[in-house]
Amino acid sequence: MTSSPDALRELLGDRVVSDPQVAAGFAVDASPQAEALPGDRFTVVRARSRDDVATTLRYAAQHRVPVVPQGARTATTGAAEALAGGIVLSTAAMTDLLVDPVERIAVVGPGVVNADLKLAAAEHGLAYPPDPASASMCTIGGNVATNAGGLCCVKYGVTADYVRGLEVVLPGGEVLRTGRRTAKGVAGYDLTGLFVGSEGTLGVVTEAVLRLVPLGDPALTVLAVFPTLERTVAGVAALREQRHTPSLVELLDGPSVAAVQAYGDYGYPADAAGVLLVQSDRPGHAAEDVQGYAVALTAAGATEVAVAEDRAEADLLLEGRRVLNPALDRRGDRIIEDVCVPVGRLGELVAAVHRIGQRHGIETTCAGHAGDGNLHPSLFYDRDDPASRAAAERAFDDVVRATWELGGTLTGEHGVGSLKVPWLAEELGPAEVGRQRAVKALFDPLGIMNPGRGIA
């Protein structure tokens, strides 16, 4: 079935976008493979309230129309792209935000931007740690939908570790509350974890109760340069031995470093085989920690180590990591991986990615959250050369298989989206696929929630 903007407008008034050119702006997410539908091929609803969401999902169920929930469209997986004839349901305008310092929770609408929540929490000496690279743009609704991680996870964990409860509207318009607002609570099955990371395939989150933690100190940074990848990985292992877990452990391989330096001078030696960026935010001990990390990294084989003495310097050292994505985008078209392996297998993963790139004659970079074993290899191709694109796709497949060999998963934090659906069934196996479909059918019996994404 196809959504009717006129019928929806009768129900939702100006929540429905009427200008197809405006609607076109909601067509794609940040997936490099995104192909934009024209704005007249789908209907955009900009919900302002739970009732708007419920009305939309009631209409969608009645008319069997597919619904794509949408936040800030920062996904790189195609999870939030418009579907022809469907509804794009944006919750970006649902920005209610309440910080309760006594309970140390925040009650937030799905449209609250991650960085805005961090700022609001900080006013009370509290922190909301999950820290995707897109924190300044991405919304909590999207963070919950993907179980977003980011730079801080090595110490602080992922979004799921902070979601205490959710309000979700199910297809048909029914409102469901999961989890709890209290610190503990075990009355009934907790469905919260099912919705976290479900990529909009079960329902639409309209409110999240999030746990906050005491704010750490401003982080200090150590930058370590390595002559080989083996030593870079030895550096990661050395950090694992530290009693005081770093709040950030990021790895850039040689080609990533070169891409960053080609983008601007961020002070990295362009010929480094590997760079590690490591932070501590431990109250009263950040300086001591980064000095300790520097010693450990030097012992592991770093040839150059820079320790930030203050916050400004720390930010400066990290700047090269922060511009990595634009730097890689400028380098060329690419497929972005999001593989995660046991941290002890990290070196094998990086080596495998490089080997696979060479085998297929494509350029690769390997960078990411080394402390979690979660890397984002990029596989570059020439958009105008179908053979090059095909080679990158074969390389993608090989990287996923190498990851599985190492005991890992094809997605650590970005989600499956539409891009990785073909591999998901193989990772899960047939019995689990059947079970996952049964779970989906329990909440979305008509199969209208973000069909074709996130589930095999």
Added chain:
Amino acid sequence: MTSSPDALRELLGDRVVSDPQVAAGFAVDASPQAEALPGDRFTVVRARSRDDVATTLRYAAQHRVPVVPQGARTATTGAAEALAGGIVLSTAAMTDLLVDPVERIAVVGPGVVNADLKLAAAEHGLAYPPDPASASMCTIGGNVATNAGGLCCVKYGVTADYVRGLEVVLPGGEVLRTGRRTAKGVAGYDLTGLFVGSEGTLGVVTEAVLRLVPLGDPALTVLAVFPTLERTVAGVAALREQRHTPSLVELLDGPSVAAVQAYGDYGYPADAAGVLLVQSDRPGHAAEDVQGYAVALTAAGATEVAVAEDRAEADLLLEGRRVLNPALDRRGDRIIEDVCVPVGRLGELVAAVHRIGQRHGIETTCAGHAGDGNLHPSLFYDRDDPASRAAAERAFDDVVRATWELGGTLTGEHGVGSLKVPWLAEELGPAEVGRQRAVKALFDPLGIMNPGRGIA
């Protein structure tokens, strides 16, 4: 249907208990209301492996026999009591335990005792924080089944916060793996959270992958004595303002203190209206923290404050809290509550419990995990006086209702068991009850997993 020990013995040999007197030892959990079935009214299987569990659950599905999974039987809710004609499936002998210090995980069988896991982790400088009062006896399988909490949760959270993945055998014998072993992973719906706290009503956990964290310092303790309950609660609020979260915040009301002192001399003033026990385990700063807490508690109105200078003294101060349960058991028969409210409503909860006790003419005590808003009121009655028992039951109902009024839940960490089933439906509401039953049916379509427990 009824289980046949002989038929099970053919499948499982000496895993099946043949002596009814031995079987009788598996009849009840630690619920004060437990009534023991004779050992010939049910069959006990002591599983040693996943295959034993699968064989048992295959038999149970074929013959429609109810199965009660059982760990160390420390539940106080009736969740693990034998059912007539059913199978008690003990996983207490499944004690495989592997600590992986590089990945900072433990892979454990369900029969591993919580304290044994703590010790094994500590050998690697790591900790498994969840810390129920029964830690020296209770098993990880039971901890997962109830989402156990305990004394450390104010800083470290509950069992769910440490379960990365599970292996579960479903009724019929199918083996399911949930979650992940890697630090991150979002491929498919994560069913882990559904099984944590499900009280054996969906399947039997045969392995858990648990996250470990760096070991804190040995905890130091401050004991604060208050002349009124209001000031005791003000003390809890003052601790909430501390930047460095205590690793333990336990409250004992006046009657709890009196019960402890009647049990032995633990150095508490028997006429105190309230006692707080507070700890810090922050590396390098425990002594500084407890001094700071002492200042804050004095400002909040404590009339006596004792700060432990070393670990031995710290353990001594906590000893009174540790003997609370035997002290209360000696005091008389009681119904144990497990209510949890927002921490800001804690004082109202304690006052409500006392008021309700007075109204029904029964004695009450109120103690527990004040830092989480999770208290365990005891409602005392005379076993030989049906009127007194009835009064305690009415008081139980009133306490649950008062908890709901305060935005809380009837169970913070003990679970629903059989004891609290009558209240669960009211807490969840009819729509949620329907959904929870549908979730149950997805995994246990025959309704043989711990029927009558944990679900409305």
